[in-house]
């Protein structure tokens with residue numbers, strides 16, 4: 001338990017330390033001035049506040065005829081009225097100062113929120129592919145959302161409330177001691193101590209409940225998003241009920257934890273009320289007895305009561321501030337943890353921009369494993385000479401797509417070298433490397449925006465004319481024009497409103513706009529009908545002309561023209577050569593080729609049979625003339 005507490009305290013300190021730059025933003029003198037002025041207004045308002053009970057006491061005593069108002073002896077009622085007015089004016093001034101403080105600080109808080117959200121977003125994009133593959137997007141976005149809200153709370157409450165609240169308590173304690181004696185100080189101090197002790201204990205208990213509420217909330221959200229992203233799969237298997245049950249189970253945990261959060265708040269408020277009630281009762285009894293003995297005036301009794309009432313406000317605040325800060329910390333703890341995750345692939349400290357010539361690629365004795373226990377590539381060496389096309393084929397899982405991920409430097413290899421124009425890709429900046437490689441991925445995912453936006457993504461400065469021209473080369477312009485809103489048609493989340501072939505052509509169009517010297521075509525012609533495949537192949541032939549191209553393909557018909565074909569099997573190069581040479585060799589490639597040819601022939605035969613059968617059916621159904 002003691003150990004757990006130490007860990008959580010150090011977490012708290014670390015988080016506060018991390019937050020400091022957001023509370024006192026570097027290079028923003030205007031915001032720093034706002035913080036300073038807001039603090040000044042707050043302190044002044046605390047002093048003004050302490051005058052209020054005095055005015056209350058003096059006006060009560062004046063009404064009781066116990067005060068001669070410094071010998072001026074104005075008419076009794078006039079003096080009391082003046083004091084009551086002064087009392088209310090003081091309150092108004094104090095209120096005004098507080099509003100001023102809030103208005104000044106609003107921009108500091110909002111600036112901090114924006115800064116942190118921005119930093120987290122940028123950091124997410126810096127992290128490696130592995131992190132994103134392992135992390136669930138729904139949970140991630142929830143953590144960021146709660147974290148940014150948390151920072152607003154923390155920035156506000158730590159700077160502007162915690163310290164001034166302590167000052168207010170100390171001033172009140174000094175006034176009691178100096179004006180009424182040690183017993184008043186002792187009761188006040190004990191009440192405040194008991195109040196704070198109870199509040200912290202109860203809040204810690206509540207924070208644990210809140211954590212479990214956050215966890216189940218994240219869990220439910222992750223499940224909901226995952227389920228909706230897999231909308232089609234859910235339908236294919238008719239598993240709506242199971243999905244709903246899974247979601248509801250997480251929501252059940254959330255419901256329980258959320259209810260507990262509210263019940264525990266009730267207990268906390270009640271306990272605070274009891275402690276403060278006991279303290280106030282003792283103080284007022286002490287004062288009432290002193291009035292009876294003639295040691296204090298009725299004004300003093302009123303003063304003690306109004307001081308205590310006033311103290312209850314910051315005390316209430318201590319509880320509230322502590323709760324808010326701890327809860328805010330809980331929320332942003334996970335976000336700071338995210339910010340501390342280091343990118344797996346990083347630019348070397350002395351990395352320079354890649355000097356691109358014609359884009360010759362070379363893999364030399366490359367060994368790679370996603371997981372050390374399972375080697376994927378075992379000593380791969382090949383070259384793609386500048387402007388040439390090399391195709392990689394092989395059984396599923398052989399490691400073909402892995403080659404493209406390594407060239408893009410999504411992962412670092414364990415040994416060997418990968419070079420582009422003779423420069424090891426680990427010695428150049430990732431940005432410069434990626435800027436010279438165009439990728440038509442296996443599975444194109446589009447942004448939930450218009451077709452034009454998705455094509456222009458290849459080069460954001462491209463004109464409408466260039467976007468259209470790229471679409472034409474990619475053989476997709478005609479299709480886009482048939483859409484109700486043409487290039488302005490929205491493609492739906494992840495591009496779901498487009499077919500696989502259409503998405504792929506959008507991907508080709510945006511790569512055309514990028515116009516990179518190196519091209520990776522990953523399974524660019526899989527899962528397409530023959531006509532579409534031919535259209536896409538035409539587009540790809542145009543795009544890859546005079547570009548260094550690495551094709552990763554399943555359909556061998558698309559790689560016949562490659563300058564070299566590499567046959568990969570279980571992470572090793574089984575065969576290599578031109579199409580003709582490999583066929584002659586009569587090895588793995590030749591058998592794959594024969595199998596695919598047989599499959600294609602069988603497909604075509606089936607199509608013909610269907611067509612002729614269809615004709616037969618039609619002629620039989622046709623009415624005799």
Ligand SMILES: Nc1ncnc2c1ncn2[C@@H]1O[C@H](COP(=O)(O)OP(=O)(O)OP(=O)(O)O)[C@@H](O)[C@H]1O
Pocket residue numbers: 133370371376395396397398399400401402403
């Ligand atoms: N992120 C990853 N983490 C762990 N293992 C992975 C990861 N990505 C791929 N693998 C594994 O690495 C192996 C090679 O994958 P890769 O995608 O390169 O195969 P491929 O030859 O392109 O297959 P396919 O033709 O089916 O696309 C596979 O066994 C796969 O399960």
